Amino acid sequence: MKRTFVLAATIALTISCGGEAGEGRSSRALLQNKGSDTLVNVAQAWAEAYGTVNPNVAVAVTGGGSGTGVSALINGTVDIANTSRGMKESEIEAARARGIEPVEFVVGFDALAVYLHPDNPIGNFTFAQLASVYGEGGAFETWSDLGVTVPGCSSDEIVRVSRQNNSGTYVYFQETVLGESPYKLGSRDMHGSKDVVDLVEHTPCAIGYSGLAYATDHVKMPCVSTEEGATCISPSMETAVDRSYPISRPLFMYTAGTPEGATKEYLDWILSDEGQCILVEKGYAPVRGELSCTTAAQE
Numbered sequence: 001m002k003r004t005f006v007l008a009a010t011i012a013l014t015i016s017c018g019g020e021a022g023e024g025r026s027s028r029a030l031l032q033n034k035g036s037d038t039l040v041n042v043a044q045a046w047a048e049a050y051g052t053v054n055p056n057v058a059v060a061v062t063g064g065g066s067g068t069g070v071s072a073l074i075n076g077t078v079d080i081a082n083t084s085r086g087m088k089e090s091e092i093e094a095a096r097a098r099g100i101e102p103v104e105f106v107v108g109f110d111a112l113a114v115y116l117h118p119d120n121p122i123g124n125f126t127f128a129q130l131a132s133v134y135g136e137g138g139a140f141e142t143w144s145d146l147g148v149t150v151p152g153c154s155s156d157e158i159v160r161v162s163r164q165n166n167s168g169t170y171v172y173f174q175e176t177v178l179g180e181s182p183y184k185l186g187s188r189d190m191h192g193s194k195d196v197v198d199l200v201e202h203t204p205c206a207i208g209y210s211g212l213a214y215a216t217d218h219v220k221m222p223c224v225s226t227e228e229g230a231t232c233i234s235p236s237m238e239t240a241v242d243r244s245y246p247i248s249r250p251l252f253m254y255t256a257g258t259p260e261g262a263t264k265e266y267l268d269w270i271l272s273d274e275g276q277c278i279l280v281e282k283g284y285a286p287v288r289g290e291l292s293c294t295t296a297a298q299e
Contacts, residue, residue: 029262031059035069035082036168037192038110038211039251042282043082046270049278053269057262063192066168073254074098079263081254084110084168084211085175100256107270109285111212111235112173112247115161115200116220119151120207124223124232127177127246133158133207134173135181143205152204160187161196161208169193172249173209209247212240213283240285251284 033043040063047059069081074095087095087102095102114125120143129146132138140146142156150156162183163170174183188206190196196210201218212235215221223232226246239245259267269275276286277293 028055029057031057031080031263031266032072032078033059033080033082034062034064034072034078036066036084036251037063038066038084038169038213039082039107040192041213042108042279042284045278045282046275049274050266050269053274054262054265057266059266065164065166066171067166070254073102073256074100076100076256079255079259080267083252083254084249085172086250086252087254095256102254102256103258105253105255105267105271106250106287107253107267108251108276108279108287109240109243110249110251111237111240111245111285112169112176112209112249113212113215113221113235114224114247115197115206115208115210115215116222117150117152117200117204117206118218118220119204120220121148121150122146122222124225126225126228126230128227130177130224131179131181134160134162134183134187135178136184137181138184150204155205157205159203159206160184161199161203161206162187162189163193163196163210164189164191169210173247176247176249211284212236215283237280237283237285241289248285 033047040061043061047061050057050059066083066085069078069083070087070091072078073081074091092102114130116122132140141158143150143153143158144156188199190199193210193214196208197214197216197219200206200208201216221235223234224246225232233239233245235245240248253267255263271287273291276291280286280291280293
């Protein structure tokens with residue numbers, strides 16, 4: 001598949017109010033976009049590319065986690081909130097109490113991968129095993145409990161790397177893998193998706209979970225099955241699109257009501273082939289299977 005992506009200078013603009021309300025301060029419309037750390041890299045790439053598509057619109061992107069983006073939407077301080085999990089019913093109710101009706105857009109798909117140090121011999125996990133590692137009351141505390149010896153991990157301790165609780169990745173992993181069980185205490189809770197992968201790469205005893213787009217050649221991603229005896233599926237763009245990977249998930253953008261004007265035009269562009277090809281270039285799966293993507297080098 002050919003790929004296309006457009007690069008432009010990063011636009012660093014910040015004001016405290018929603019973007020289109022700030023048009024009077026500038027000849028440009030300014031859209032405020034905040035939320036998911038899983039989405040922040042592609043959101044920044046979209047914002048940069050859109051500066052060449054429509055120079056009259058600037059998009060200011062910040063991360064902070066899905067919960068942060070949703071809170072900003074409820075408080076009326078962003079035009080678009082990025083999340084790696086659906087809004088909770090309590091959040092929707094809080095928005096409606098302020099006269100805001102959230103509107104959901106699926107902008108891509110992601111495989112939430114389990115990450116291991118490359119020297120770890122484990123090649124597959126079941127949900128039950130992961131729940132025993134991460135879930136409260138789970139029996140697995142050492143790699144010996146899983147029947148392996150990890151080179152370089154003299155303590156044998158399973159170092160659990162997780163995300164902070166305002167992260168959509170944290171919520172989605174809990175709901176999908178742990179079910180009703182809360183997380184065990186004592187994990188190393190990281191601010192961002194990249195931080196999880198970086199720590200696992202440099203820690204032989206570690207296990208972590210994060211979006212597939214943050215994978216590197218210096219970590220290992222075992223396949224995952226829902227139960228013993230079920231097909232073990234490896235995380236990939238293809239298995240995220242067809243949802244065969246059991247921890248695949250949609251990625252969302254939310255607006256306060258039906259988007260209009262510059263916000264609608266921007267979302268329409270994100271869902272166009274050009275916007276979706278940028279998503280693919282950043283390692284995520286598109287919302288539809290067939291795209292025509294080219295690079296300048298191939299033209």
